[in-house]
Amino acid sequence: MAHDPHQNQARDTSRDIYVRTEIGTGAKLFFGSALFILFFLIVSLNLPLETLNAPQWLIELQTNLLNLSKALAPYLIVGVLGSIVGIAELTSAFQTYPREAMRTRWAKILIGVNSSTAILALGITRLTMPTMNSTLQVILVGLGFQSLIRTKFVLAKQIGSKDGSGEISVNIGWLYDQFQNLCRTQIDLELMNNRRTAVTDLLLHYPSLTELYDIAYYTIIARATLSPSEEEERLSRLEKLIDPSAPENFAKTSIALLILENGGPGYVNLLMDQAHQTSPEGAATAVFTTEQLVTRMVNEFSLERLVELAEKMTAAEDVLEWIREAAKPNPGTSESNQKAAICHMIIQQTGVEAVQKAITQEKI
Incomplete structure (x- = not known):
């Protein structure tokens, strides 16, 4: 038994709905688990174990973990700030598809680069300026570094120049601009596949x-x-x-x-x-696509029947004259190509739905 491609697409759509539901449930489960673990760690690290007569090794473990969390907290903060900046760039560039854009591979790379470079910058700052206040370091790197890598410093500018010619500048953000443009292009190409799928689904249903x-x-x-x-x-x-x-x-x-x-x-x-x-x-x-309908007509119609079909569906004499001329024997063109050209002309003049209805009534 032959399989109907439209039925296959319907099953694919049903599967897509199920997958979207599964992804949403998985995301909620992940974030719920992460919040629970974070809450558990905060409570565990702040429990007064000494007053609870806990074993000494457990008290020492809590102290070490607390010191480690205090040491890592600044890096976590600047990393989160860097990620927020990356997310803001994505949402401003893809305002119609912000969530879909952030799910792409290159979006994750962009966010990861923003986060990791901020963490690296904080590490360098702490090594070179160890006496600086930790809170000030976090503010300086978390906010200042993100601005710095996107900055162009104009040292001198020609008087009266409006297009930037003749200026002396140091463009610190040039490299990041190139990387950002690469990510934006790749994300757009990835979203292009999703857009095509969405349009196809709309046309199908x-x-x-x-x-x-x-x-x-x-x-x-x-x-x-x-x-x-x-x-x-x-x-x-x-x-x-x-x-x-x-x-x-x-x-x-x-x-x-x-x-x-x-x-x-x-x-x-x-x-x-x-x-x-x-x-x-x-x-x-659902109606056939143009390609499917043309293939069906080429396989099941003769040139004479195509001419008869055109005469039933349109009264435009110039169109009918073109079709009659195209249906005449031509040694330089195969019959299939002749049929395909005529089919496309009929569909263009009357529409896919009208042609499908007409050939269905003829019980092809």
């Missing part, structure tokens, strides 16, 4: 152009943080995408991407969950 338009329109007007001008600009973009002269598949894909950009991945996941719950068999009856 919401194949109607009208339905996609309604979702996109609601998504834009429901945003509470958009200014009137921003809302108007996005609605204008949406209106341009439903231009009848635009190819239907292009319009659908662009509107799905617009939904993702305005609603975010979490909103798209919600739409997928709702579609999966309300219509578990919806994916099995």
